[in-house]
Amino acid sequence: MQSDMTMPLLAECASDLSKSLPRSQRDPVIGIIGSGDFSRSLAIRLVGCGFRVVVGSRQPSRVAKGVFPDRVEVRSQREAIHAAERVVFAAIHPEHYHSLVGLREMLAGKVLVDVSNATTLTSHKQSNAETLAELFPKSSVVKGFNVVSAWALQTGAHDGSRQVLICSNCSDSKAMVLELARRMGFSPVDLGSLCASRGIEEAPLILFPSWGGPILTTLILFIFFYGYIFLRHILLPYLDHRENNFYQLPLVTVNQTLPAVALVTLALVYLPGLVAAVFQLGRGTKYKRFPCWLDCWLCRRKQLGLLSFLCTALHAVYSMCLTLRKAAGYTLLNAAYHQVKAGIENSWVEQLVWRADLYLSCGILGFGVLTLLAITSLPSVGNALNWREFTFVQSGLGYAALALSTMHTLFFGWDFAFSPGAYPYYLPPAYLLALIPPCIVLVGRLFLAVPCLTLRLAKIRKGWESTQYWPVNNQEPGGSREAHPQQNFDDV
Amino acid sequence: MQSDMTMPLLAECASDLSKSLPRSQRDPVIGIIGSGDFSRSLAIRLVGCGFRVVVGSRQPSRVAKGVFPDRVEVRSQREAIHAAERVVFAAIHPEHYHSLVGLREMLAGKVLVDVSNATTLTSHKQSNAETLAELFPKSSVVKGFNVVSAWALQTGAHDGSRQVLICSNCSDSKAMVLELARRMGFSPVDLGSLCASRGIEEAPLILFPSWGGPILTTLILFIFFYGYIFLRHILLPYLDHRENNFYQLPLVTVNQTLPAVALVTLALVYLPGLVAAVFQLGRGTKYKRFPCWLDCWLCRRKQLGLLSFLCTALHAVYSMCLTLRKAAGYTLLNAAYHQVKAGIENSWVEQLVWRADLYLSCGILGFGVLTLLAITSLPSVGNALNWREFTFVQSGLGYAALALSTMHTLFFGWDFAFSPGAYPYYLPPAYLLALIPPCIVLVGRLFLAVPCLTLRLAKIRKGWESTQYWPVNNQEPGGSREAHPQQNFDDV
Amino acid sequence: MQSDMTMPLLAECASDLSKSLPRSQRDPVIGIIGSGDFSRSLAIRLVGCGFRVVVGSRQPSRVAKGVFPDRVEVRSQREAIHAAERVVFAAIHPEHYHSLVGLREMLAGKVLVDVSNATTLTSHKQSNAETLAELFPKSSVVKGFNVVSAWALQTGAHDGSRQVLICSNCSDSKAMVLELARRMGFSPVDLGSLCASRGIEEAPLILFPSWGGPILTTLILFIFFYGYIFLRHILLPYLDHRENNFYQLPLVTVNQTLPAVALVTLALVYLPGLVAAVFQLGRGTKYKRFPCWLDCWLCRRKQLGLLSFLCTALHAVYSMCLTLRKAAGYTLLNAAYHQVKAGIENSWVEQLVWRADLYLSCGILGFGVLTLLAITSLPSVGNALNWREFTFVQSGLGYAALALSTMHTLFFGWDFAFSPGAYPYYLPPAYLLALIPPCIVLVGRLFLAVPCLTLRLAKIRKGWESTQYWPVNNQEPGGSREAHPQQNFDDV
Secondary structure, X not given: OHHXXXXXXXXXXXXXXXXXXXXXXXXXXXXXEOOOXXXXXXXXXXXXXXXXXXXXXXXXXXXXXXXXXXXXXXXXXXXXXXXXXXXXXXOOOHHHHHHHHHHHHHHOOOEXXXXXXXXXXXXXXXXXXXXXXHHOOOOEEEEOOOOOOHHHHHHOOOOOOOEEEEEEOOHHHHHHHHHHHHHOOOEEEEOOOHHHHHHHHHHHHOOOHHHHHHHHHHHHHHHHHHHHHHHHHHHHHHHHHXXXXXXXXXXXXXXXXXXXXXXXXXXXXXXXXXXXXXXXXXXXOOOOOOXXXXXXXHHOHHHHHHHHXXXXXXXXXXXXXXXXXXXXXXXXXXXXXXXXXXXXXXXXXXXXXXXXXXXXXXXXXXXXXXHHHHHHOOHHHHHOOOHHHHHHHHHHHHHHHHHHHHHHHHHHHOOHHHOHHHOHHHOOOHHHHHHHHHHHHHHHHHHHOOHHHHHHHHHHHOOOXXXXXXXXXXXXXXXXXXXXXXXXXXXX | OHHHHXXXXXXXXXXXXXXXXXXXXXXXXXXXXXOOHHHHHHHHHHHHOOOEEEEEEOOHHHOOOOOOOOOOEEEEHHHHHHHOOOEEEEOOOHHHHHHHHHHHHHHOOOEEEEOOOOOOOOOOOOOHHHHHHHHOOOOEEEEOOOOOOHHHHHHOOOOOOOEEEEEEOOHHHHHHHHHHHHHOOOEEEEOOOHHHHHHHHHHHHOOOHHHHHHHHHHHHHHXXXXXXXXXXXXXXXXXXXXXXXXXHOOOXXXXXXXXXXHHHHHHHHHHHHHHHHXXXXXXXXXOOOOOHHHHHHHHOHHHHHHHHHHHHHHHHHHHHOHHHOHHHHHHHHHHHHHHHHXXXXXXXXXXXXXXXXXHHHHHHHHHHHHHHHHHHOOHHHHHOOOHHHHHHHXXXXXXXXXXXXXXXXHHHHOOHHHOHHHOHHHOOXXXXXXXHHHHHHHHHHHHHOOHHHHHHHHHHHOOOOOOOHHHHXXXXXXXXXXOOOOOOOOOO | OHHHHOOOHHHHHHHHOOXXXXXXXXXXXXXXXXXXXXXXXXXXXXXXXXXXXXXXXXOHHHOXXXXXXXXXXXXXXXXXXXXXXXXXXXXXXXXHHHHHHHHHHHHOOOEEEEOOOOOOOOOOOOOHHHHHHHHOOOOEEEEOOOOOOHHHHHHOOOOOOOEEXXXXXXXXXXXXXXXXXXXXXXXXXXXXXXXXXXXXXXXXXXXXXHHHHHHHHHHHHHHHHHHHHHHHHHHHHHHHHOOOOHHHHHHHHHHHHHHHHHHHHHHHHHHHHHHHHHHHHHHOOOOOOOOHHHHHHHHOHHHHHHHHHHHHHHHHHHHHOHHHOHHHHXXXXXXXXXXXXXXXXXXXXXXXXXXXXXXXXXXXHHHHHHHHHXXXXXXXXXXXXXXXXXXXXXXXXXXXXXXXXXXXXXXXXXXXXXXXXXXXXXXXXXXXXXXXXHHHHHHHHHHHOOHHHHHXXXXXXXXXXXXXXHHHHXXXXXXXXXXXXXXXXXXX
């Protein structure tokens, strides 16, 4: 008897069969109020995970055969709540919550799971879960499962997002729903008490929350460079001497803008790391929080990097299509005409040949390295790396890509930037402007590679703190620290 | 004592050690009959998941040291079955099942797992699992684990497919094997009773079941367009005036066919959604099932989309290789010769320059958007999106890609379609034919964006049903519905 | 009472709430010594997984509010160890392990988890875990969690590597930590006793262990072909008749080297499979281990294939950029000049047009097939295939890609290899050398497709063994085998 009771986890599936009771009487029963799409998908998933499910409908007779799987019982709402052992899902529209008030006493002591979404982003309203909690003060309301689609529920967590955000004021009920979510194959995230429910309800309304800033930055850079090149190459020449370059607008100008945007964005990926290092060096500790803007910037590096890669890839495709343009054909034909008329047998200019081959080479290699970086950003590839490999790829290859892209631009510029003709209307070429941020980053990185700075930074990152920091900022007596020379003891 | 018994799940690993029994005596024992590749991999996995394993071999002495891990005991078949608490895997060739008949009484009451595959797709034979169940009427036979390779078993579910299809006539035994599969890191799918075992056994024989229809569709479209272009551009000109265009067969004709196929296939991705909306609008409810062909079509949209992307990507690469062709060089040289001979200093035609730049731009952007769509089709990327983000990408970006591709084709066509010369032998150019389906889809989509239709559709998709629908189709008295104004109550 | 005790696993979350004890008193308590970065991340994860955590710091008062989540108690090291039920993590620098010696008696009987990394790859030192085990002989030391980054711990196993390598001399303690790791969402791998700890500690120091050989192979091939082409096309012509081709170094030579490397590497992917088949045919059994070099080679096929794909992709991009080069423009202009001067109206050479179109077609298709192969190498895509689909893609499409690449090279070579001019300085062109390995593989594959060999191989792979093999190699009497005609009985 004792040995049976204390049998470890893994033995349970073996001991399961030895019971005389039929299985269906031993599984926990989950209740679902509502018989709509979400209810149906939830029931399919719960049954598939070994639970018994009773669906409560206003009109159980109206629910068509075959809508729910055979193992799901469809009964009245009252019967479903009665049958549910502990957990009842409220899978109905929030505007109909009040209609359940008559079942208040039956729901007392049960865990009521609110799965509804917010419909608008209004900041001054109560959340649906809070409304439900007010209506049923004797039940413990748990918010969750709203970020999951009916489709993900039905097809399994393979194909949908696994993350389920959960909150509740009752930690026991929350623990139960967390466990339930885990058994259903989701990755529940505990967000604390019910005051987080507004955020959870609004989560599906906010698209790609971490992409807003980076996309905006990229867009602003694109508009700036496009406008600048339009002004310098098209508008001013037209106003000045009626040169018609407007045909360049759809393709050529875009292809001049994209590499500038890509280069600046890539520099913005590595700039915050340098700024953070400077902060740590200046403060002499890693334990003080970075300013908010820097924290936020550091968290957006992956998105900035992917947008930089997107611009680079588009630039590559645009460039490879350049010779397909009718304009390229006409230019070549006219050049041939003039060469023949001028009687030049060989128009070869060795220097220009080298320039083109060098900037193409650097560009292709830089693009290749960036592509490797983008591939390791795929969740399934990143998961297969340990963190040192990930760091090597993201930092080592990242700087290689930045250096190659900068060289691509420098070779493209060649020595033309030194001739006065490169500054019509006193405007420098766009690629010169785009070179400023990456050059700052590369010079800054080289500067940090000076041994004394590198060593100090490594020490700080291992937990060491410079003593002059504490008295100034935290008012902790410096003396008490001297007594504990092992202050970096507690870190790995 | 009481507190020990009621200790929750998560405490068990902590309480585990407090027992005086050695661990090996408390783990459940799994038996495996057979000592081949599959048996070995199964044993490695089971042992790795904390089970004790006893392998039963005809000749245990012949099994070489080191083939099985140390913790696996290799004994006679009789001893292995005796040692197994409940579950015995039959990892032998199905043609040898009869040789186990002598062990029938020993196997009585145990769960016998059949892991065999079908060797041919013959529809009139009994499945291996059914044969096993007949031979051992007192054991409960469970079918499963056959879709998993020995390799996936050994290396863990990371690298192999996680899905394990399981069926059995005994629901208790099935529940036990489902739990076992879960503990081994697989995602078991319960397919019901043993009559499903034929399908499970044949599953590994059918390659990419969901890809058959879409690939066939794409192939038929490819053959049609290739044949059409061959006829119009190569065969008829040759028969008519001996124009030799046969050199176009390997590359140029393929590159004219691919965009046509890609455009039609992309339109086929968005057409079924429109048809479904029309069905829902016409019926006034979303609760009636779509016809079978539409259901099937809706389920194949992802595959059609990926095939369309494949054609688009090939078209992009082919196009970018066009100027590498010797033919392109010769054409340009001959044009230069004629321009010089004719004494034309500048052959620039502004309109054709604009046309080329515009259709290249639209093509590149459309290809870029399609690539984003294809990337979000990767399981690991799709998992990282919540369902509203997924819908935004798949529907919003999808229509953008369709619109850009259509514009790419329209700009390519320019105004040439209005000149009589575009219809040699009364055959319209292929791109005109390919434009028909996307134009239908885009016009249909615009039509559904009319406010009254959009609002009605949104209402229907929230669960509202038009009253005139029910009496006609379901013969349910309309009156009883009026008494329940909250008929859309039960949905989320 | 009885029914409560025997309640199956899935019911526990339901029964959990029925207890009168508050939940926090029933969760197991985990102790963490150290309050650094890793400790903090570990605590966040453990609390998120439902454990109670007590962190032991030298100076609990110095740990700032908000560094640890609210549910984590920060106390003295002594109190933390006392509070921990069984498991204590030692999240401090290994050089400070000796400072814990005073707590030796308190730690007796507890499980001490060493999470430290090696700092250098020195083969003659004791591992950190072994040092810890020596210091605390009464505790059971378990090595693990070191390959996980603090970041992966905090953000969940979604974003970091899931694999956790674990070893210990005490199998009970190890089992407990394995279970703990599983509950934290990781995939623990049991590597046996503590003597494996050195390897585990050094694992994060070795970057991409399975990539070393393949990358070296590819590099050597690259250097060989680059040198060969440099010699044949640039250096010897320069020494011979001062022909200046040095401008080809950055791009043209690289683009001639890459396809040769890609082709040879791709052949190296399929060669070991053939060698293995020959071994199996020769020995008449699949049960004898392959020689070590072949085993190793077979395990590196995926890496070789991906490197071959990388070279192919770079070759494709380089080739598509060829017409962007200034040199290409000059060549065309000069050709136009000469054509005009020579008065050739049409320079079209039908044969050369066919050659270019054919080799471009084969190249594009081969590249397309290789891309499909590379995509199915992504973990998340490969997971969605069952093993027969995976085999079909990797083997079927792989040979298709090899055949198309070989044809690409053969069409590129055309009949030029038969002219004496193709052998300046008696050196054959590089592509001829690169064709040797793939031709060997393709001919070998065709040879193995001879029915008698195919059937014999299939029999062997099903487990059949030729009788003449055993007496020669294993000295097992052949007679005893004849008595058991079902020797292939034990395999699936």
